[in-house]
Amino acid sequence: MASSLSLGSIPSSSIHLQWPCRKSNIACSLQTPSILHLPKQSSPDYSDHTCSTVKTQPQQWNPFQRAAAMALDVVENALVSHERHHPLPKTADPTVQISGNFAPVPDQPVKRRLPVTGTIPDFKNGSASYACRFTETNRSFKNELWGVRHGTGVANAGLVYFNGHLLAMSEDDLPYHVRVTKSGTWKPLADMILMPYLKYFRFLPDGKKSHDVEIPVDGPTMIHDFAITENFVVIPDQQVVFKLPEMIHGGSPVVYDKNKKSRFGILAKNATDASVIKWIDTPDCFCFHLWNAWEEPETDEVVVIGSCMTPPDSIFNECDESLKSVLFEIRLNLRTGKSTRRPITSDSEQVNLEAGMVNRNLLGRKTRFAYLALAEPWPKVSGFAKVDLSTGQVKNYIYGDQRYGGEPLFFPRNPNSKNEDDGYILAFVHNEKTWKSELQIVNAMNLHLEATVKLPSRVPYGFHGTFISSKDLEKQA
16 A cells, blocks of 8 residues: 655645645646555454465466375464464564554545645645555465455555666565556556565666666575665675574574674675675674765775664564664775774764665765665654764654654755755645644755645555655656
């Protein structure tokens, strides 16, 4: 599911609970996906953790196929029976993970004439409207056919707009090409093809895909993110790995392997094979997200900015130790093969900094600022921080009493501005007192609240989002 908010110019220079005029076109869109994908017509009972098995049989099976199917059924039933005797860990228990405002919401048709407090920055035409739609993924088709517990593919981890295509993505399925219509619906068009274990490829500006480069890793590794510079891709190969047999014992399939050594691979963007990759060890370093990277030729270093988590697998496993997510500068020396890292913020200003971004117009080049969620009290987000990467200075913006949000999204006011922070921060914010949600628009330079848009339905705490201009929406494939 994705939430879509369209914004437009407001005729008054100072607005307090004014009603924008209705327009027929979409001006721009901010999407943030919800935690769980559900079908349109039903709500599951999360108190039942068991999963029934639906069996189908092709009309024409030869004896070997029937024997193989029977053997697989025996193995599957034995595993399922064994699994039912183990309580779900909190990290996988729906009654924990999707309770409160983490819970999914139903479809919300397009709602226009939204109440606005403050002044929405100038946009081309349009008006403030909101919609919340399900993306028709393979999972939704399987859910309609077999029930909500069957089928994979939620397309709910993030969104990317590239070459006229809006892609909804998740790590458990292929990216989905979706199209936002003027009525606010999301139409899936095609799947792109991605294959495991670990492969690197790139797309040219015209959308043509390069050949795959197979990256040598010893086993299935949790790689949620990677970084780019002007000439390289930076690939993390860290200590959080997949071990499916752990599920048999009631554990998480994502675990911390203390015997593995963390490292980063530096590969030329235009590489045709992995023989030229340079691996640099980074002991005891697990970054779930990398915010930016750039080259410093004078020292032969690649600089990586990321949030390092301890314990590394704390978001996947139950742990007595509290999660810490610290913003680090990691330096990878291409000449010596050594690495160094340092915390960017001082001990007195240490808070959990997760989920955010830099000015995306400067990805791969040196940036001064990062905008990161204040992930406290974990796992909620009470605001965001504007961090000066050169000085370590932190300026916090708090959403308000009992208000929590998701990832702060920065978009530039003018792509050609000389000031890196000349733009706005957008965030969906939920009030746990009133159980109402809103969009907050904050000036990124001074962290002053510019406008608040009241939303017609609750917005669950979500993952990554994106901002799409009216021109890009008009050019959708």
